[in-house]
Amino acid sequence: MTEITDFLSNSVSFGLCISLICYWIATIIYKKTKFFLLAPLLVSCAFVITILVVLKIPYEKYLEGANFIYYLMTPCTVALAIPLYRQFSKLKENALAILLGIIAGILANAFFIFACCSLFKINNQEYVSILPKSITTPIGIALSNQNGGIESVTILLITIAGNMANIFGAIFCKIFRISEPVAQGVACGSSGHAMGTAKALEMGEIQGAMSGLSIAVCGVLTVVILPFFVNLI
Structure with missing residues (x-):
């Protein structure tokens, strides 16, 4: 067992x-069961963590190979411009609604976090670590570090928010009867960044295009809006 672990490490x-x-494997399980809690992203993360723990493989060793996937995030994000280009007419028709929807999402997120942190007596360092939870990881980490937050907490919350959007995005759209594809895409992208966009792409090309746009716009606007909230606690 030790020899196998050393070889893999x-x-x-x-x-x-x-x-x-x-x-x-997680994709196969999801296709067979169609159970929303068995979303491929969530299940695959659980599998990887289990393997690393059982085989006692250091995370740093795992990351040496897995980092290649992280490098692909940039070209994948750029590739989201393709469905956006195809749906450019939708963007022009709904530009104001999209912008206001993203701003509303940012403000709702910030006020909700402020309310929860105030209620549970969270200190400022933890508070500013949680604030960027709904934007893409690089921007979220930069904002957290800039305001004295805890980087690991920010990464954890961004991952959780993304997984929640991926798992529950389509379900909440049904519950609240959000049937407009543009609105569905903006909701997924502004609340769950790349993972939310993955779910939006499953829902349709318009949803995927609008969600991809929301990632970029949400990131930029959050940088502008967030400083007004960092010192509230």
């Missing part, structure tokens, strides 16, 4: 291979 491709295999 020293294999640069281990992180990449185990990530792809776990996601592939």
Whole structure:
């Protein structure tokens, strides 16, 4: 067992291979069950964590190979411009509504976090770590560090928010009877960044395009709006 663990730990491709295999298996499980709590992103994360714990493989070793996937996030984000270009007429028709929807999402997120942190007596450092939870990871980390937050807490909350949007995005749209594709896309992108966009793309091309746009706009506007909230606690 020790020899196998050492071999896997020293294999640069281990992180990449185990990530792809776990996601592939999780996709099969989801297609077979269609149960929303068995979303591929969530299940594959659970599989990877279990394997690392059981085999006692350091996270740093896993990350050496898995980092390749992280590098692909930039070109994948750029590729979201393709469905947006195809739906450019929708963007022009709904530009004001999209902008106001994103701003509303940012403000709702900020006020909700402020209310919860005030209620539970959370200190400022933890508060500013939670504030950027609904934007893309690089911007969220930068904002957290800039305001004296805890980077690991920010990453954890961004991951949780993304998974929640991925799992419950379509369900909440049904519950609240949000049937307009543009509104669905803005909701997923402004609340769940890339993971929410993955779900939006499953819902349709218009939803995916609007969600991809929301990631960028939400990130930029959050940088502008967030400083007004950081010192409230």
